[in-house]
Amino acid sequence: MPEQLAFTIEVFMNGLMAGVLYALVALGFVLIYKASGIFNYAQGVMALFAALTLVGIMEGQVPFSHLINAILGTEVHHFGWHVPAFLAIVLTMVVMIVLAYCVQRFVFRYLVGQEPIILFMATIGLAYFLEGVGDLMWGSEIKTLDVGLPQGINVWIDEFTFDATGYGFFIDNLDIVASIVAAILVIGLVMFAQYTKQGRAMRAVADDHQAALSVGVSLNFIWILVWSLAGFVALVAGIMWGAKSGVQFSLSLIALKALPVLMLGGFTSIPGAIVGGLIIGVGEKLFEFLIGAPFLGGATENWFAYMLALVFLVFRPQGLFGEKIIERV
């Protein structure tokens, strides 16, 4: 097998894995958008916040320690204990649910019925707020997150492909785990939406708020549920991305990477988020490898996804799987 082709296939595989991670973030967007019409820009910051909280709890950090020290002049940093990963994840989930409740109770309850663009801007405000709170609570230095996920090159694939093609593919174990987790998550979410009572209520709300309200679905509860689910997805995304590249501010920028994924897949479709994520992941890695790095000076990954989505949307404004946009005067 020629070298170039082997490299291309490797890049393709890695693109698929990256795409899965994008899709993971995009999933959170789709959940909230479907159920409440809110385009939640804060999804990326929620992932960052979840990851920060997880690390903080595991390390036994004192929340707001910097602020407390600055005000009271004390020197507190850590409680001095270490929480096992599983317990910490559960505790973080509790925090995310509380957050979901607060977001619904203090922000979006007052914004029901506003124009979508106002809601969108409110989530940008929420993103800033959360980012600031996260930094104040846990400090802004780069942290490493280790919940015991396997990392490094997958030796089996390396050897297998070396035997088959004469060139060993580099696939990170973490990416494989992330793909499996994402698959489970998607199946779980679809099952939840299709087969449980709350899931049906959720779909009813997504379909028509007023009709759902009139048959006795509690909008408030459903919205808190949806934000909690988005918090859960954010936590999973935060763990995966945090384990991959450390918990730091740039984690929140994955929200920006998820946006073109959403545009491509359509805002309202869960399969769309997955397919869109895979297309973007493969597309940007292949473009960078084949055209960007040799001819354009590299780092095309910054914009390729947006350009792809932009060109695509000109031909199909609702995305791949989105509901057809019908406009009436």
Added chain:
Amino acid sequence: MFYREAGDFNTSYAQDQQTFPIKFDRYRYYLVLFVAIFVIPFMVNDYWVNSLFLPFLIYAIAAIGLNILVGYCGQVSLGTGGFMAVGAYACYKLMTAMPDVSMFIHILLAGVITAAVGALFGLPSLRIKGFYLAVATLAAQFFLVWLFNRVPWFYNYSASGQISAPERDTFGILITGPNTDAWATYMFCLIFTVGSALVARNLTRGSVGRKWMAIRDMDIAAEIIGVNPLRAKLTAFAVSSFFIGISGALFFSIYLGAVEVGEAFGIQKSFLVLFMIIIGGLGSIFGSFAGAAFLVLLPVLLKIVGVDWLGWPTDIVAHLQLVIVGGLIIIFLIAEPHGLAQLWRVAKEKLRLWPFPH
């Protein structure tokens, strides 16, 4: 008591159509202009100009530009940072290529170039609407920043990849570079800010502005009553980018002097300007000024209170600032979605009746 239209008789159409029909408003406006032109330049020093007046004036231009697009024409854009970068780099290329031409012309030309780029990136708005468009403008943001980072021609092959403004004067007065006088840079920016506000105000109340607003309120209905959506949207993109380009050029050449594109014109800048017009008020020229003033003042105030008075570390104050800005945006959207401009309007309504509200 003093704020009345009673007794204020208009005897010509020109009087009837003027920007400030109420006498008190008009005199207040003249007073503000008088103070800005004849008082402030004689009182400012470098610190005040660089930390308050220049950012305020420059961001006000950017906010006016974005407000035309978002507030008047209803096309949400997150590409402001990228367009400011176009203005800055256009200005830099012009400054270095033609050192003898006045800075006024360079800055205006930078605006024109940005307008062309803006219209180009506005083309998809004919097909893409709402959120999809907002995300599509991110393509402009990231692509333009990448372009200025990667193509050496734009930064004249300088080793650091930065651009820095050489010394240039206008009418014999030095306005760029390290050896400028505070009042000169201030006046230079003030001229552009006042000019932009005047042009924007008159555009938005003329036929072009009414077309924009028709498109904003419902584009299909506007098309049916005879507004050409192609022309209206593209002019909105072009005019908006023109102002944003001017502000980018001023931001680089007058205010910062040296720029690293990813840092100065990143996505954060787009959000900052967007916040200015949300807090100030969408669809209002006064709101652009109010929002710019608010978001320029807030960090300075927080820094004075947090760092100088309370002695907190700067990083905590920076994080607190994020929390406060985010919280304020949410509060504004809940309490007053039309921003500071609406508060001002309400106050004026109250003043008209004061002190006998019945």
